[in-house]
Amino acid sequence: MIRFQGTANTLGLLFCGTMTASMSHEIKNALAIVNENAGLLDDLILLSEKGRPLNPERLKTLAGDIRRQVQRADSIVGRLNRFAHSAGQPVTTTDIKEILEFTAALAARMAAMKGVTITVADTTILLQARPFIVENLLWLCLKHLFAMSTGNQTVQLGAESADSHVVIGIQFDEGVAVEEIGKLVTQEGQPLIVALQADVSVDAHRHLIQLTLPKKFEE
Amino acid sequence: MRVLLVDDEEELVSTLAERLAMRGITASWVTGYRAALDLVEHESFDIALLDVRLPEMNGLELKRLLEVKRPSMKFIFLTGHGSEEDFNACSAESGKQFYLIKPVQIEVLMAKLNEIFQP
Incomplete structure (x- = not known):
């Protein structure tokens, strides 16, 4: 039983590693989108300073896109947190x-x-x-x-x-x-x-x- | 310079394409390997920016298929993973300087595109 417990823990570690790698990748994707949307906002502001009018609807859309990605990342972090706590959960x-x-x-x-x-x-x-x-x-x-x-x-x-x-x-x-x-x-x-x-x-x-x-x- | 962006995150590639267009680069984007292969049948690109972890086919495999169709095309890999395994595999394909980790700053990407683009 002790040997099986040890190997069950080893399998648990591998499970944790696989899941955290996957979730960290998802978070990176959400951050990358936030990064591009924020960059696009910078670009539009820069263009407005050069005379191109800013479209308020476009800005609203971009703000909404950023909010959605933040919610997405928050949901992944919530899942990650629940998973991390479940590893030590008793029967x-x-x-x-x-x-x-x-x-x-x-x-x-x-x-x-x-x-x-x-x-x-x-x-x-x-x-x-x-x-x-x-x-x-x-x-x-x-x-x-x-x-x-x-x-x-x-x-x-x-x-x-x-x-x-x-x-x-x-x-x-x-x-x-x-x-x-x-x-x-x-x-x-x-x-x-x-x-x-x-x-x-x-x-x-x-x-x-x-x-x-x-x-x-x-x- | 014509650039093909391939990543399953549509919002990422569409926004990136718009930002590259503002900098004078013609960028097309797709979210899967099939669409990428279809597109290069009809259009030519100087550089492809490929996500390493694409659904159903990874970026490395896609690079090899694209190369067969367009031998002169050059490649930059983009990944959210940053694992040593990915780094070694992608570096062997395109050189370690053309392996970027998300999120990437547009200035860094522009510098890499200009570096790799040798008309």
Whole structure:
């Protein structure tokens, strides 16, 4: 168990690194747009000093554009902050939908880069677990899909209740090598699977990977 | 000087194109690799400014495809990442002096464009 805890922490570090790199890139993009919009304002003022009239509507549009990018960056920082705090979060009772939606939000940019769209089914089931480890295991499934993606694909995250367990479903498009993804996730994610007392299964006919977790975590 | 800007952030490339136009540079912009490849079929550019992390195809791969179509085109890479891995890969393609990290000041970009543009 100690060995698995150690490797679960190592996987957690890799997860943190990947997500913070992605979010910092998004923030850089928002800052770059703010920079260009502010520069354009400078340019327009400079031109006005040389006699070209300033168009107030244009200025309003630019101010609105800057505000939108600030809101965008603020939203990314909010996500980053929540993610950073979740790493040390103990076992807690959470609605599985919150975990699925947060994982989808974390992975959204990387999904877009690979031409993948992530959707989350509407579901409400309470789960007692460390959310960070569940997110990490879900991320491994998405990561391997992204690595194989040839673009224009969708993946749906959902969950259903099965007695004392929650079954999280990761539904892929037809043609995705779901068995291969399941194999890779089971191998790489073994410490997370052990930590969550989970089980990973593959239903190739339904293009589905299922993560079965106990609703109540036993220490 | 004709410049092609390729970045998935539309607001970034459209604003940058307008600012370059104010400085006498004809700049066209696209937000994806397919549009970039289509555009260079019909139009010629002296320089392409490529985001390293483009959706579905990275800037390095796109550079190689554009080069096949337009062997004389020159390239500057733009990235938000600034990772050592990106820096080494892009520097090997275009030289380390033509690897810019977002946000970039227009004066720096203008200096790089003028430096790389050798008619």
